[in-house]
Amino acid sequence: MEVQAVTRPHAVEPTEYEQRRCVVTGVAGFIGSRLSKRLVRDGWTVAGIDGFTDSYDPVEKVMRAAGLVRTSGISLIVGDLVELDLVRAFEGAEVVFHLAGRAGVRASFTNEDRYEHDNVLATKRVLAAARQAGVRRVVYASSSSVYGNGQTPFREDAALAPISPYGRTKLESERLCLRNADADFEAVALRYFTVYGPGQRPDMGLRLFAEAALTGQPIKLLGDGTQRRDFTYVCDVVVATVAAADAPASGLAINVGGGSDVSVLEVLDLLRAFVGTELTIDEHPFARGDVRVTAADLSRAHSLLGFQAQVPFAAGFEREVSWVRERLDRNVAISA
Numbered sequence: 574m575e576v577q578a579v580t581r582p583h584a585v586e587p588t589e590y591e592q593r594r595c596v597v598t599g600v601a602g603f604i605g606s607r608l609s610k611r612l613v614r615d616g617w618t619v620a621g622i623d624g625f626t627d628s629y630d631p632v633e634k635v636m637r638a639a640g641l642v643r644t645s646g647i648s649l650i651v652g653d654l655v656e657l658d659l660v661r662a663f664e665g666a667e668v669v670f671h672l673a674g675r676a677g678v679r680a681s682f683t684n685e686d687r688y689e690h691d692n693v694l695a696t697k698r699v700l701a702a703a704r705q706a707g708v709r710r711v712v713y714a715s716s717s718s719v720y721g722n723g724q725t726p727f728r729e730d731a732a733l734a735p736i737s738p739y740g741r742t743k744l745e746s747e748r749l750c751l752r753n754a755d756a757d758f759e760a761v762a763l764r765y766f767t768v769y770g771p772g773q774r775p776d777m778g779l780r781l782f783a784e785a786a787l788t789g790q791p792i793k794l795l796g797d798g799t800q801r802r803d804f805t806y807v808c809d810v811v812v813a814t815v816a817a818a819d820a821p822a823s824g825l826a827i828n829v830g831g832g833s834d835v836s837v838l839e840v841l842d843l844l845r846a847f848v849g850t851e852l853t854i855d856e857h858p859f860a861r862g863d864v865r866v867t868a869a870d871l872s873r874a875h876s877l878l879g880f881q882a883q884v885p886f887a888a889g890f891e892r893e894v895s896w897v898r899e900r901l902d903r904n905v906a907i908s909a
């Protein structure tokens with residue numbers, strides 16, 4: 574795919590009196606909530622949209638959204654992107670950060686229709702409405718899952734062969750975004766690599782491992798633990814996503830990886846040290862759709878986003894384990 578340089582025909586050049594306006598879809602999610610906080614801090618006026626879907630406990634999402642409205646002053650629209658009047662919701666916005674979606678590889682094998690709905694259908698509607706409402710740019714949250722078991726490090730122009738319905742629906746959505754880009758409408762897709770940190774989704778490995786370790790439960794290990802991941806700390810992902818609003822390019826995908834190269838066995842060694850006890854490991858076969866290695870080539874992120882991940886894996890994972898510990902302590906305190 575060719576990198577298209579863009580000039581901005583209708584970019585808003587904010588003066589010191591003007592605030593830039595944007596919409597964040599998936600605002601109640603793990604990454605969307607952190608992104609919104611950062612955008613508000615940077616001076617953007619943020620409208621958030623979320624349907625509080627049942628991908629995991631909606632209470633977690635409602636609590637995050639309520640916190641954002643209370644402390645960051647964002648406005649919130651609750652509903653399904655496939656049903657809402659999005660043209661109205663997007664009016665006056667310069668950028669739509671489209672993070673809403675159904676994430677998670679394993680569940681996608683048994684719930685394909687929901688993945689199609691929340692990823693592909695929702696993205697189609699977001700794109701049509703964004704263009705109609707005069708939005709300058711859509712920044713789409715794509716995924717390293719589009720690469721499947723490709724050759725590492727994954728380069729954006731490599732052949733793509735996702736191995737799960739999740740990866741396929743993210744690739745289809747990403748292609749819809751990029752093909753939509755033209756002289757009047759900009760789009761970039763960020764391929765996030767395994768995002769972690771405080772607030773991580775409850776279905777993700779690091780959080781599940783930490784919760785099990787801290788409650789003395791066995792850790793469910795899928796495969797032999799030699800699978801390797803390019804883990805990316807959530808604040809680094811947020812910085813890259815904010816930068817994508819003004820990246821001098823459109824119609825292309827950009828990897829966002831943390832530059833870590835960590836095996837699951839190394840994750841467990843760190844966890845053992847953080848909790849200070851031996852771990853009980855409950856071994857299971859490799860899960861369907863689980864790729865063996867992910868590793869991002871970051872040349873494009875460096876040149877177009879000025880991106881350089883700041884948080885090394887051990888430090889970021891320690892913060893996530895502390896967050897899980899505090900959360901468990903609080904719940905225990907509430908129920909006691």
Ligand SMILES: NC(=O)c1ccc[n+]([C@@H]2O[C@H](COP(=O)([O-])OP(=O)(O)OC[C@H]3O[C@@H](n4cnc5c(N)ncnc54)[C@H](O)[C@@H]3O)[C@@H](O)[C@H]2O)c1
Pocket residue numbers: 598599600601602603604605622623624625626627628634652653654655671672673674675676677690691695714715716717743764765766767768769774
């Ligand atoms: N977390 C990761 O490691 C990771 C990696 C690669 C890509 N991504 C992508 O980044 C995005 C955010 O991921 P996350 O981990 O924060 O997930 P998340 O599930 O915490 O957040 C997604 C949010 O989107 C909302 N949503 C889903 N479908 C919707 C619909 N049809 N209408 C309105 N709202 C809807 C959900 O309610 C949820 O709050 C997703 O698109 C995901 O595919 C995440």
